[in-house]
Amino acid sequence: xxxxxxxxxxxxxxxxxxxxxxxxxxxxxxxxxxxxxxxxxxxxxxxxxxxxxxxxxxxxxxxxxxxxxxxxxxxxxxxxxxxxxxxxxxxxxxxxxxxxxxxxxxxxxxxxxxxxxxxxxxxxxxxxxxxxxxxxxxxxxxxxxxxxxxxxxxxxxxxxxxxxxxxxxxxxxxxxxxxxxxxxxxxxxxxxxxxxxxxxxxxxxxxxxxxxxxxxxxxxxxxxxxxxxxxxxxxxxxxxxxxxxxxxxxxxxxxxxxxxxxxxxxxxxxxxxxxxxxxxxxxxxxxxxxxxxxxxxxxxxxxxxxxxx
Amino acid sequence: xxxxxxxxxxxxxxxxxxxxxxxxxxxxxxxxxxxxxxxxxxxxxxxxxxxxxxxxxxxxxxxxxxxxxxxxxxxxxxxxxxxxxxxxxxxxxxxxxxxxxxxxxxxxxxxxxxxxxxxxxxxxxxxxxxxxxxxxxxxxxxxxxxxxxxxxxxxxxxxxxxxxxxxxxxxxxxxxxxxxxxxxxxxxxxxxxxxxxxxxxxxxxxxxxxxxxxxxxxxxxxxxxxxxxxxxxxxxxxxxxxxxxxxxxxxxxxxxxxxxxxxxxxxxxxxxxxxxxxxxxxxxxxxxxxxxxxxxxxxxxxxxxxxxx
Numbered sequence: 001x002x003x004x005x006x007x008x009x010x011x012x013x014x015x016x017x018x019x020x021x022x023x024x025x026x027x028x029x030x031x032x033x034x035x036x037x038x039x040x041x042x043x044x045x046x047x048x049x050x051x052x053x054x055x056x057x058x059x060x061x062x063x064x065x066x067x068x069x070x071x072x073x074x075x076x077x078x079x080x081x082x083x084x085x086x087x088x089x090x091x092x093x094x095x096x097x098x099x100x101x102x103x104x105x106x107x108x109x110x111x112x113x114x115x116x117x118x119x120x121x122x123x124x125x126x127x128x129x130x131x132x133x134x135x136x137x138x139x140x141x142x143x144x145x146x147x148x149x150x151x152x153x154x155x156x157x158x159x160x161x162x163x164x165x166x167x168x169x170x171x172x173x174x175x176x177x178x179x180x181x182x183x184x185x186x187x188x189x190x191x192x193x194x195x196x197x198x199x200x201x202x203x204x205x206x207x208x209x210x211x212x213x214x215x216x217x218x219x220x221x222x223x224x225x226x227x228x229x230x231x232x233x234x235x236x237x238x239x240x241x242x243x244x245x246x247x248x249x250x251x252x253x254x255x256x257x258x259x260x261x262x263x264x265x266x267x268x269x270x271x272x273x274x275x276x277x278x279x280x281x282x283x284x285x286x287x288x289x290x291x292x293x294x295x296x297x298x299x300x301x302x303x304x305x306x307x308x309x
Numbered sequence: 310x311x312x313x314x315x316x317x318x319x320x321x322x323x324x325x326x327x328x329x330x331x332x333x334x335x336x337x338x339x340x341x342x343x344x345x346x347x348x349x350x351x352x353x354x355x356x357x358x359x360x361x362x363x364x365x366x367x368x369x370x371x372x373x374x375x376x377x378x379x380x381x382x383x384x385x386x387x388x389x390x391x392x393x394x395x396x397x398x399x400x401x402x403x404x405x406x407x408x409x410x411x412x413x414x415x416x417x418x419x420x421x422x423x424x425x426x427x428x429x430x431x432x433x434x435x436x437x438x439x440x441x442x443x444x445x446x447x448x449x450x451x452x453x454x455x456x457x458x459x460x461x462x463x464x465x466x467x468x469x470x471x472x473x474x475x476x477x478x479x480x481x482x483x484x485x486x487x488x489x490x491x492x493x494x495x496x497x498x499x500x501x502x503x504x505x506x507x508x509x510x511x512x513x514x515x516x517x518x519x520x521x522x523x524x525x526x527x528x529x530x531x532x533x534x535x536x537x538x539x540x541x542x543x544x545x546x547x548x549x550x551x552x553x554x555x556x557x558x559x560x561x562x563x564x565x566x567x568x569x570x571x572x573x574x575x576x577x578x579x580x581x582x583x584x585x586x587x588x589x590x591x592x593x594x595x596x597x598x599x600x601x602x603x604x605x606x607x608x609x610x611x612x613x614x615x616x617x618x
Contacts (some may be wrong), residue, residue, distance in 0.1 A: 097465065099473055099494040102413045102487070104501045106508075148457050152483035156406065156505070164408055166485040168475045174461035177476040178411070178487045185408040185503040186528065190510070192413045194494040196465070199415075201499070201512060203526075217512075219495065 009033050018042055022074070026114055028121045031056040038063035038071055048075040050125050075134060077206070079237070082214050082229040086200070087138045095195030095220060098140055101177040102192045103132035105206060106185030111158045116183070123161040125149075131206045132179040132191065136169070139193055144169035144177070154184045173297040197221065205233060315342075327351055331383070335423055337430045338367040347380055348373035357384040358435050384443060386515070388546070391523050391538040395509070396447045404504030404529060407449055410486040411501045412441035414515060415494030420467045425492070432470040433490040434458075440515045441488040441500065445478070448502055453478035453486070463493045506530065516540060 004018070009032050019206030020043040023033045030051050033042045038060060050073050051057045064071035077083045090098065105128040108190040109115055115122045137143060146180040147169050171177060179191075193199060198220035204212045213228040313327070329352040331565060332342045339360050343353045347369060359382050360366045386392045399407065412584035414437040417422055424431045446452060456478050460471030473491040480486060488500075498515040507529035513521045522537040 031573055034449045057449070084581060095495065097463075099463070100413070100415065100475070100489045102411060102489050104409070104411050104503065106503045108505070146459070148477065149461065150455070150477050150479055150485055152479065152485060154406075154483045164483065164485055166409070166477045166487045168457065168459050168477055168487070170459055170461065175462045176459055176473055176474065176489060178475045178489055180409045180411050180487055180503075182408055182503065184505060186404065186506060186508045187509045188501060188503055188510075190501060192497060192499060194413065194489075194491065195499055196493065197419070197495060199495045201497075203510060219497075240504070244552065257563060266517045292349065 006033075009036055011047045020045060023047060026118045026122050027126055028052045028118070030165045030242060031060055034071070035063045038069045039067045041067045041069045043070040044072070046071065046073050048073050048130050052121050052126075061211050075130065076132065076208065077131065078138065080232065081230075082120055082216075083135070083138075086216060089218070090193065090195075091141065095193070095219065096197030097173075098175055098193065098195050100175065100192075101132075101136040101139060102194075103135070103177075103179035103205075104190050105129075105131055105179065106164075106182040106188045108186060109159075109183040116158075117160055120161050124163065124183045125151075125167075128181040128183075129165075129167065129179070131189075132177070132181075133169075135165075135191065135205075136171075136177040136179075140171050140173070140177070141177055142172050142175075144171050146170035157184045159183060164267050167226075175200065175268070208233075329354060329378075332356060335427045335431050336435055337361045338426070340369055343369050343380070344372045347378045348376045350378050352375045352379040353381070355380065355382050357382050357439050358521070361430050361435075380601070384439065385517065386440065386443065387447060389541065391514075391525075392444070392447075395525060399448050399504075399509070400450065401504065403507060403527065404502070404509060405506030406482075407484055407502065407504050409484065409486075409501075409503045410441075410445040410448060412444070412486075412488035412514075413497045413499050414438075414440055414488065415473075415491040415497045417495060418468075418492040425467075426469055429470050432468065433472065433492045434460075434474055434476075437490040437492075438474075438476065440498075441486070441490075442476075442478075444500065444514075445480075445486040445488075449480050449482070449484055449486075451481050451484075453480050455479035466493045468492060517542075 006213040021033070021037045022045045023030055023037075024047045025033055027047075027049060030046055034046055037044050044060075044064070046060070051060065060071055063069075079086075105124075107128065109124075111117060115127060120126075147167065149165055149167045151165040153159065153162050154164065157163055163184040164180070167178065167179045169177040182232070188203075191205050192201045198218065200219075201217045202215050204214050205216075207214065208231045210231055213230050215226065215228045218225045218227070318601050330342070330346045331354045332339055332346075332497065333356045334342055336356075336358055339355055346353050352432055353369075353373070355369070360369065369380055372378075373507055387396075406612040414433075416437065420426060424436060429435075458476045462468065462471050463473065466472055466530065473489070475489045478486040497512075499510070499512040500514050501510045507527065509528075510526045511524050516523065517540045519539055520612040522539050524535065524537045527534045527536070
């Protein structure tokens with residue numbers, strides 16, 4: 001495969017030579033690269049979140065339909081065996097009714113990086129926030145109904161947005177999610193999901209590098225189960241899926257893109273769970289052997305119900 | 310030592326026979342037990358939080374002064390070697406400037422317990438909330454300047470208050486704290502402290518039972534250090550300290566009680582760091598040998614700065 005990089009919108013002359021475009025520009029510049037490519041019939045793998053407005057989303061979907069090209073948002077976690085299994089286990093009721101979700105996603109971003117000086121849409125809320133937001137939406141199988149956020153800008157950093165943000169979401173079913181995002185903190189990516197009958201935690205959950213491996217600790221009255229999963233190369237898989245999808249079945253979907261764009265469109269169809277197409281299944285199964293080999297069971301921890309006063 | 314239990318305020322006749330009273334009633338009934346005991350010269354170890362109003366706090370302090378008896382609030386964590394070391398390490402700058410604090414403290418409380426049907430002041434905010442609130446106040450060495458809280462009441466539980474609460478605090482220095490408390494969730498007590506140059510996490514931090522041991526994972530550019538600490542019997546230590554303090558030096562302090570009562574008195578003296586008296590030092594060192602023996606150093610984890618997209 002020949003790969004070329006462009007820092008301005010792809011012209012039709014170029015478009016005719018390429019099979020697909022992976023748009024990884026700052027979010028507010030997604031449409032200007034994706035729309036002409038899609039209109040010219042070139043498949044587009046679009047970095048998340050999809051766009052900065054519903055208008056831009058709709059324009060790109062229209063371009064995809066008129067050009068007959070696949071538009072796929074590169075949100076990788078819901079195609080990952082680790083996350084798919086996590087969501088399935090919670091849905092099967094392994095920890096009972098879900099009560100709360102808490103996450104920390106912090107990373108020390110250099111101000112020189114384009115994400116460091118592109119304003120809100122280059123900052124931690126759309127960038128990091130997509131991870132805990134999408135994870136809890138899938139774990140709770142619901143959309144948030146209320147949001148509160150508190151942002152701060154650290155004096156010793158030179159970002160042109162609030163670099164640290166604490167978000168609180170209320171979900172149907174009396175459930176609460178909290179997460180803190182920061183471009184000015186040391187690397188942490190972790191979550192804690194509390195259910196009525198158990199909990200699931202991870203202190204390495206969102207990354208894609210091989211180290212540290214992603215992990216899950218599932219604690220119920222039956223004991224503590226610890227699992228690790230090596231990350232998989234989802235970029236190659238997603239790219240392959242985008243390019244090959246039209247030949248192998250239903251497109252891996254604008255609808256899926258909507259599902260993960262992070263915008264708050266209130267329609268019911270927007271929130272409908274995405275169906276897995278055959279081409280998606282091929283992608284999401286890539287990590288399974290390594291993932292499953294990480295299974296282990298330990299003796300139950302002793303956890304008294306009176307460990308606090 | 311002879312120990313007696315009372316479920317109504319101690320009368321003077323009884324007071325003359327006892328050296329100290331440990332008041333562990335629901336919070337809104339603290340003053341009615343503590344005040345007459347203190348006025349009669351009986352030392353009082355008062356469960357946290359101190360009271361439900363500043364008025365009650367001041368009345369008990371006045372009773373302590375007029376009766377010449379020690380009033381000590383039984384908030385145990387700041388007398389614990391695990392927490393004292395944690396606070397000291399953060400203050401020494403081991404993880405750089407502090408950025409955010411996140412905590413989860415959930416526990417499945419039976420509605421039959423007095424804490425399950427005594428309204429707000431028997432619920433998770435004053436009860437569990439004292440732990441993350443006091444921890445972050447000591448870690449940040451500051452008082453919060455803004456608060457947001459979201460509470461929910463789960464349909465399948467029968468509490469007469471919001472049983473699950475998400476709190477967000479803003480602290481001076483552009484720092485954010487978030488914590489979720491619940492009486493309706495599986496047992497979790499954990500925190501994550503993010504600094505500019507490192508992070509500290511624990512998935513067992515507030516308990517006092519021997520198992521699971523409390524733990525800390527300190528991650529910096531120098532690597533990952535994991536420590537465990539067996540909990541100590543702080544009830545015996547606190548009781549002994551309360552009773553013996555007048556004979557061994559400065560009282561272990563109403564001021565310390567104020568410092569941890571959780572009320573938001575805006576005076577500067579209220580927020581001044583408590584000094585450790587000799588009697589306190591004796592208590593807080595009890596856990597040191599077991600604590601220190603847990604020290605270990607592992608090889609640094611590889612943590613790339615590009616582990617996310």
